[in-house]
Amino acid sequence: MVRNDHAVGRRACRCFRMSLKIGFVGCGLIAQSHAIRLRAVDTADIVLAFDIDGDRAASFADKTGARVATSVEQVIEESDAVYVTTWTSEHPHLVSAVAAAGKPIFCEKPLGVDLSTARTMFDEVQAAGVVNQVGLVLRHSPAFRWMHHQMSSGVHGPRMSLVFRDDQYIPVQGMYGSTWRGDLEKAGAGTLLEHSIHDLDLIDWIFGPIVRVSCVTSNTHGIEGIEDQASLLLTASHGGQAILSSTWHDVITRPSLRLVEGFCQGTYVGLEGDWVGPIRQSTAEQKQVEWQGQEVVEMANEIDGGGVNPDADFVDAVLNERPAFPDFGVAVRAHALADAAYRSAAENGAPIEV
Ligand SMILES: NC(=O)c1ccc[n+]([C@@H]2O[C@H](COP(=O)([O-])OP(=O)(O)OC[C@H]3O[C@@H](n4cnc5c(N)ncnc54)[C@H](O)[C@@H]3O)[C@@H](O)[C@H]2O)c1
Structure with missing residues (x-):
């Protein structure tokens, strides 16, 4: 079941095993982000690292204290849980191998x-009965958790509109430097699937369920199959409309940025910055109020008691033998929205029911 309400607070570990042995397959940029967050978790150790690029594995092992593994099989055999952090096209066979173990x-x-691959992966982890979590990490963001509450709790009346703009420099350069993001076979598509799958998930959570999608895409950089602009109109079951603009540009001085503005009948809410704002609100009764930083964390915690560290939550779920969140089911739903958008774009923006 897809859990939409956030309840990811850490519980006391009921497990006799004191530390979870974690292995990584794929030792690039995102693996390092996970390693930093796992450092804050005293019930987990990164013990093994494997990458087809031996230098990357060695550098990751050096930073984390892990051993360099000689194969994927070794990582799976000698770890209690496995992170699959390779480029996208490698995820399915690696997930199959971990689930089979x-x-x-x-x-x-x-x-x-694509969607059918994502569905197969979901079926595999379900059949294996293994704890599974996906890197839709913004479900743990205090700013988005606050926005979800403001928009969907009903306290400000019906939801009317959401405008979601997401941009980053095309990540085949700069700190990403990932040639695979310009390779259709490895990435699957461009900015909408590779980057804004986060946004589709958030829009569905904050404003959905989304029932209809229209989309047009364009490709200014001219990399085959890798759209660098996607513009979507997403209609919710309640009749409100969301707009998503997802851009990969060349403004390398600009970090990845999201600007989100929503209206219920009785409030305006705004968010800049993925994690701790600033967030803004105006209601009929009050002037605009702005919060950011630790106060956003505290506001989100008051709402749902959740945690801000997705990796801590994964470790806790494994040790306590409970489902992790967000799981592969949440990801499949976001894939279904992306799939509808690409089908719409292939028909020049024709509306597609989801
Ligand atoms: N959740 C997020 O916010 C977020 C952010 C960035 C990237 N990602 C996702 O994480 C994944 C990796 O992205 P990245 O930025 O870390 O890319 P990256 O290029 O920095 O790292 C990917 C690594 O995987 C290795 N690799 C590829 N195939 C392999 C295999 N079969 N076995 C072992 N190693 C293999 C590569 O050598 C490379 O070192 C992608 O799916 C990407 O979409 C998620």
Whole structure:
């Protein structure tokens, strides 16, 4: 079941095993982000690292204290749980191997290069009965958790509109430097699938369920199959409309940025910055109020008691033998929205029911 309400607070560990042995397959940029967050978790150790690029594995092992593994099989055999953090097209066979061994899996988003692959991966982890989590990490963001509450709790009346703009420099350069993001076979598509699958998930959560999607895309950089602009109109079951603009540009001085503005009948809410704002609100009764930083964390915690560290939550789920969140089911729903958008774009923006 897809859990939409956030309840990811850490519980006391009921497990006799004191520390979870974690292995990584794929030792690039995102693996390092997970390693930093796992450092804050005293019930987990990164013990093994494997990458087809030996230098990357060695550098990751050096930073984390892990051993360099000689194969994927070794990582799976000698770890209690496995992170799949390779480029996207490699996720499916690696997830299959981990699931077949009955080990918990954290897999990065997108799960695979298309919807049918994502569905197969979901079926595999379900059949294996393993704890599974996907890298839709913004479900743990205090700013988005606050926005979800303001928009969907009903306290401000019906939801009317959401405008969601997301942009980053095309990540085949700069700190990403990932040639695979310009390779259709490895990435599956461009900015909408590779980056804005986060946004589709958030829009559905904050404003949905989304029932209809229209989309047009364009490709200014001219990399085959890798759209660098996607513009979507998403209609919710309640009749409100969301607009998503997702851009990959060349403004390398600009970090990845989201600007989100929503209206219920009785409030305006605004958000800049993925994690701790600033967030803004105006209601009929009050002037505009702005919060950011630790106060946003505290506001989100008051709402749902949740945690801000997705990796801590995964470790806790494994040790306590409970489902992790967000899981592969959440990812499949986001893939279904992306799939509808690409089908719409292929028909010049024709509305597609989801
Ligand atoms: N959740 C997020 O916010 C977020 C952010 C960035 C990237 N990602 C996702 O994480 C994944 C990796 O992205 P990245 O930025 O870390 O890319 P990256 O290029 O920095 O790292 C990917 C690594 O995977 C390795 N690799 C590829 N195939 C392999 C295999 N079969 N076995 C072992 N190693 C293999 C590569 O050598 C490379 O070192 C992608 O799916 C991407 O979409 C998610």
